[in-house]
Structure formats: C-alpha cells, structure tokens
Amino acid sequence: MKRFSLRSVVLSLTVLCLSACGCARGADGPKDSTAQENDALVVLNYGKYLDETVIQMFEEETGIDVKLEEYESPEEMYTKFKAGSIAYDVVCTSEYMVERLISEGEANEIDFSRFTYYKNLDPEIIEATKTFDPETKYALPYFYGTLGILYDTTIVSPEEVTTWNILWDETYQDSIIMQNSVRDTFVPALRLSGSDINTENPDELSAAADLLIRQKPIVYAYYVDETADEMAAGNAAMALVYSGEAAYAKELNEDLAYSVPEEGSNLWIDSWFIPKSCKNQENAEKFLDFLCREDTAMLNFEYVWYGTPNLRVKEALDEETLMDATIFPTPEILANCEVFRQFGQDTTALYSYLWKKLKSE
C-alpha cells in the first residue's frame, strides 16, 4: 500500500510538471502567434474548400506562411467575426454575408488592377457580384452555383421536378428533405407564390410561411449538412440542396440527379473579401491573385468540384463536365436565378420569427 501511494505521488508530480510545461508553453502560445501574425496570413474558409497543395505552393513561391482556419456555417463565422475575436486576413464566405459585412464597413477595398490573374475571371460572374458589391471593389468570386432539387431517378421522373410544386406533393410523404436554414427553405415557397426571393413584404413572407407550414407534415427532415449522405443512402426521394452538395451526392450514388425548377431559384456566389482586421493588405491580395492563377484554380476546382468563375480552367475542361448543369448552370437557368440580398433588422427578425413558427408547428 505504501509503495502504491509513493508511486502515485511520483506519478502525480510528473503529471503536474508536464502540465506546468504545457501551461508555460500555453502562455507562450499567443506570443508565438503575435510573432507569427506579422508575417503569417490567417485565412478563414469553409471546411474542405481549398486544396492544401495550393497553400503549400503559395508558401513555397512567396515565402509567406499561411494559417488556414475552417468553419461550418456563415452564421457561426459571423458571430466570431463580430466579436472581434480573431484577426483574419482574408475570408471566404457566402455572398449575403459578404454584403452584410461590406454594409457594416468591415471590408477593405481590393485593388484588382494590381492583380495579374484577375482577367482570368468570367466577366458575367463578376457582373453578377454587382448585386452585393455594386462597384466590384470588395469581393472576389470563388465558386458559384444554384439552389435546386436533388432527386432519386428511380422514384421521381425528371419531368416532375421542373416545378417547385413537387415538394408539396403528398405522394412523397416522408421522403422530402428541406434545408435547415431559413433563407434557403423559403425560396421554393416564395417562388411558388410568385414573390421575389428578396422580398421584404411581410404579407408575402407570411404567405410563404403558411405554404411551408402546410408542407411540414410531408417533410422527412430539415437538414443542413447531412442531406447528400441521406440522399445517397436512399432515405428520401427529393431534397432541396445547393448544386455543390448535389455534385457530391451524385458521385456517391448514380441514380441521383439535380434540377433547378422553372419558377426560378437562388444563385449563390461564394466570395473572398479582405476584412478590416487584415494586417498585411499586400500579402492578402497576393494570395487572392494566386487563387486566380489557372493552375491553382484548376487544383481547387478538382478538389471542390463546384462551378468556377475561372475561364482558363473552363477552357481546359472536357465537354461532359462543361455540360453538367450541376456544376455549371446553363444560361437559361442563370437567367431565372437571383442572388440573395442582405435584409434590414426588421425583415431579419420577421424571418427568424416565421422560421420558429414553422418549426414549432
């Protein structure tokens, strides 16, 4: 017994020393990062949205260290960002978040004339970014796509999914997956009732909410990130998804297909911007320019497999990929799609309330 307690004393002392070391190192931690902060570029991006070899290439070619931070939802990102908790140098997020941050004066202007590879970008997509960045001086488009229906071709025919109405069809009881985020799920309802997806009219929004409440009993689930896997497993017949997720799901299961209904939908453009917290504007711009280069853009495209605004990459792709409307929406589809706009406080609150009402039904 005595030996045991002696041993435990020695053990606990070792552990204590270890923890003291850890703690001392921990205390050094922020100092390390401040030392690094001067030259390291802190990049904030969605999870798995950038090929890591691109970062290595950038570090080798420029000698600038890159610290990559990943996040899952734009709202989480915004919460942390607004708390001013981390000094990011360059951020990639959804266009409506970019718009919100621009309007809050959180974004730095970018001098695209200094870019070598900015000319690689599709002017049409740059034109589309004007909805949230009217003078195209804050945002650099990275990937784009649409919102549509991912469906199982063994259950649903392609003709059926040309309209959002299919999501209200009671024959598909318990086999419809909607998005667990308010803006996206409101799109089909708003389009069906003939409203603009950016409407701020309370009556139109309430009408759309009523439609969704009527739909709820036949909905299998409201999912965020699990949709692709659920569809691949055949747990549902249809799902409201982003084209990017649809591409991933189609890879897993050949029976799946993607369609953007004729009533029109949402066009999303994930974009980079440089926040006010940026410590080295020049390096951040260098990084963004680097992402526009054809070889790195190609690496990222092959990693992410979403629609890229880079024309040099598109030129190098084969016919089949280019014709795949899941990756590159056709001009007809694009003509029917709108970009989300940022709302004022009142509409945001109304949306939030209607969403709670729908969920608590």
Add this chain to the structure above:
Amino acid sequence: MVKKTVSRCYLTVIFLFLYLPILVLIVLSFNDSKSRVLWGGFTLKWYFSCFQDETIMNALTMTLKITVVSAVLSTLIGTLAAIGISAMKKKHRAIMLGATNIPLLNADIVTGISLMLLFVRFTNLGFVTVLIAHITFNIPYVILNVLPKINQANRYTYEAALDLGASPLYAFYKITWPEIKSGVFSGFLMAVTMSLDDFSITFFTKGAGVNTLSTMLYTELRKGIRPELYALSTLLFLLAFSLLLVMNYQSDRELRHHPTVIRRSE
C-alpha cells in the same frame, strides 16, 4: 437462477444500447468508401493514412494537450475546492455549490458565447482561452465527484492525526487521500471525457490555429467526414477500452493477493 439469467439479459441489452453506435463507427473505419452510408469493401488504409495527415495529427496533439492539461488543472483546483467547501458553514457551502452548478445548468452554447464575449475584452483568443473554458466546465465534475467522498470520510481521524503531531500534508496523504482517491480519479476521468467530447464551447473560445478533433469533425460535416477520423476515433476508443481491461485485470490480481478483502456476492 432465473433471476440471474434475467438480470444478465438486461445488462446485455443496456450495454448493447450504449455500445451499438460505437460498433457501427468501428465498422465504418474499415469501410473502403468515403460515404458513411455505403459499404465499399474492407480496408485498413484509413488507419495508415490518418497518421500521415498533418491536419489530423495537429488536431490530435492539440486535443490531447487541451484535454490532459485542463483535466489535471481542474482536478487539482476542484479537489482543493472540495476540501475547502466541506469545511465551510452550511450557508457558504450552499452558495459555493450553487455557483458550481451554473456551468452544468447553462446550455453549452450560452456558456461558450458568454466566455467568448468576456475573453475578447481582455485578450486574443487562442490556446489559453480554450484551456480556461475547459477548466471552467470541468471543475464542477471534479467537485461533484470528490465532495461526497470527503463528506463520507471520517473527519476525526484527520483531526486526531494532526493532534498527534502529523503535519497537515502528511495527515492528508495518510488519512484523507486514501479515502477520496477514487473520487478524485473518477472526477479526473469525467474531466478528460468532457474535454474530449466538447464542441460548442471550444468553438467559440478558440483562436486561429487551435483545432481539436471535435471542431474539425464539424467543419467536415458538409462534404463528408474523412474516414481517417473514424479510424482515429476507433483507436482512441480502443486505447481507453484496453486501459479499462488492464485496470480490471489488475484489481482482480490484487483481489487474489489479498484474499481477505474479497466480499462474496450472494
């Protein structure tokens, strides 16, 4: 006899309930497909590739660092606090226990955000802030494990030892420690477990470059979780499981060496 069979069946059902999802994950770690719903054949490759992936290894080291340091410190602070609290008057004790309950009562996300709001006023977020947050939610588990043991312990033996000239430290090791040891140990274990499992609080209090296995998992939800993470989780789990077996085996041996302490079950 029938009673024994029934109770054994019952135990089996409960343990199946607790361990079935883990079994599924272990099976997934051998799956040669990136999807978690489709089976693509048996493979061991994720077990090799997980050790070559730098991001995963960084997250693992960070997780272990945070878990061990926070568990040790919270066990230390918590055990001392439990001893202190046990010596307090009833009223003070109630106040202390009330405060101790707060981190247990609040939803994780509220604790996480409130700590974040507090931290950003004074410092940059980083490793230390995550550590502080983890210690904060770990301490209550330690106290709640240790306090009952102290209350059960016979206070007079300790007092007597002091009266007989033992130094407080010596008396603590000789008298108190053996009585509270198991409580401290399970408190430490709970702290490790809670740290390992936490997402929300870590997410809001972490700074750039601090990534744990949990926060990493959540960022991967959208485009499919890397199978390497199933493999790594399986390894972590098996490590803990074998520790448990060794512990049990050791206590069995101790039983055989000290036959007098065996308490026969009827």
Add this chain to the structure above:
Amino acid sequence: MRRLMRQLLAGPYIVWIIGFILLPVAVILYYAFTSDTDSFTLKNIAAIADPVHVKSIVLSLKLGFSCTLVCLLLAYPLAMILSSFKFRHQSFVVFLFILPMWMNFMLRILSWRLLLSNNGLINTFLEWTGIGRVKMLNTPASVVFGMVYDFLPFMILPIYNSMTRIKDDIIEAAKDLGANRLTILIKIIVPLTLSGIISGVIMVFVPALTSFVISDLLGGGKVLLIGNVIEQEFMQGTNWNLGSGLSVVLMIFVIASMALMNIFDKDGGAAVW
C-alpha cells in the same frame, strides 16, 4: 483555525468562480436586460410568453420529463444488478459507462441515424423478420431516444453509487425480521438511494431541458426545443439580446426544478456520484 486553513484551499476556485462563472453570467444578464440600443428593457424576458416560445418550452419540459422517467426506469434495476456484482474498484463501473463518450458525441448520434433511418440497419432487420419497416427517425420519440442514450450514464452512476453504500447487514436484518423482497425494496433500498435518485434526476433533466443538438440531429430539425430557439437567436437571427433573455428564463426554470427536487432531498444533495 484549522477549519479556516481548510477553507482557504477553496481560494483558487473562488477566484475562478468570480472570473469565469459569475462574470460570464453577468454578461448574459446584461444582454438579457438591454435592447440592441443598450437601453434597459424587459421585453427579452417577456418574450417567453410568445405562443411560439411557450410551445417550445412546453415541448422541452415534456421531452425532458419523458427522458428522465425512462432513464430512471432503466437505470434503477440496472444499478441494483450492478451493485450485486461488488466490483472492488467502483471506478471500473464508472469507466464502463463513460467510455462510450470517448467516441465523439456527434459521431455517435450520426451512427444512431444510420441505424434508425428508413433504409437503416434496424429497418432492414425488421423487414427481414417480416415485421415491416417502421418510421423511427425525426419524431419527438427519436429525440427522447437520443437523450436517453446520451444521458443514461448520468442517471446510473449516482444511483449505483448510493446503492453500493447500503450495508449488507441492513438487508440481512430486514430479511431476518421477515420482510419480503418488495418491502425491503420500498422500505429500505429506495429511501437509502433517494439522494442518488435525486442527483440522477437533476443530472438528466437539466441537460435534457437545455439540449439542442440532439433535437436537430435525431429530430430532423422538425422538433423545436427551447434550446434550439436560443441557438437560433444567437446564430441565425443574430439577436443576442433575445437569446440571452430566453437563456435567463431557461436558467430560472432549471433552478426552480432543482429547488423542487431539493425539497425531497434531506441530505443537502451533495452526493452526485
């Protein structure tokens, strides 16, 4: 003097409480009682009376009660069986029940989704046996199931702990005096394990009341608990004031339910494990 010395050991913890427990609560309280223009208001607290919020808190209470009841009914017999084994190290049992938590929480819940889904393993098995598929996922019941799965150890451990403290002699004495099994259970075992039961009930009911991840993952986002409302206000609606206000209300609910439990607990409720 000695008592004072001992009390001083709690010093570091008291500092910790003030710095990292009370101050963050003060931050939440500040947000709860101010509007976005920083002026004093009660509307964030009063918001709980909104029908949508009432609905979600009633649902949370309902699911919380069901979860606690199921846990208690499952855990009590289990603790009795376990305590009859008389392990020398109680930590062994503790370990056995917290070991599953070494697998990430989200992975385990995802794994349940795999098992319970329409095309999942359990349904495939049910179809094979001829019973036919059952819709299990994305209902309030599946949320309760997930909660029971996650919180059951917190019910088992304190009850088991108080059970092992019952001396065999007392049971023997009761038997000698002619008590039957039921009488022993009701008159001796239950009263002696009451503090364990109460700790277990609190440890299960409180997290069940405040949880939001389980309802999202196993409820398919169709089950709105008060935790989900708070999460939404902090994350999507970005109305931190309302989120804080509702958190404060939730805290009051939790404290009230704990106070209620403490009435039954004569020992002062310290024995959680």
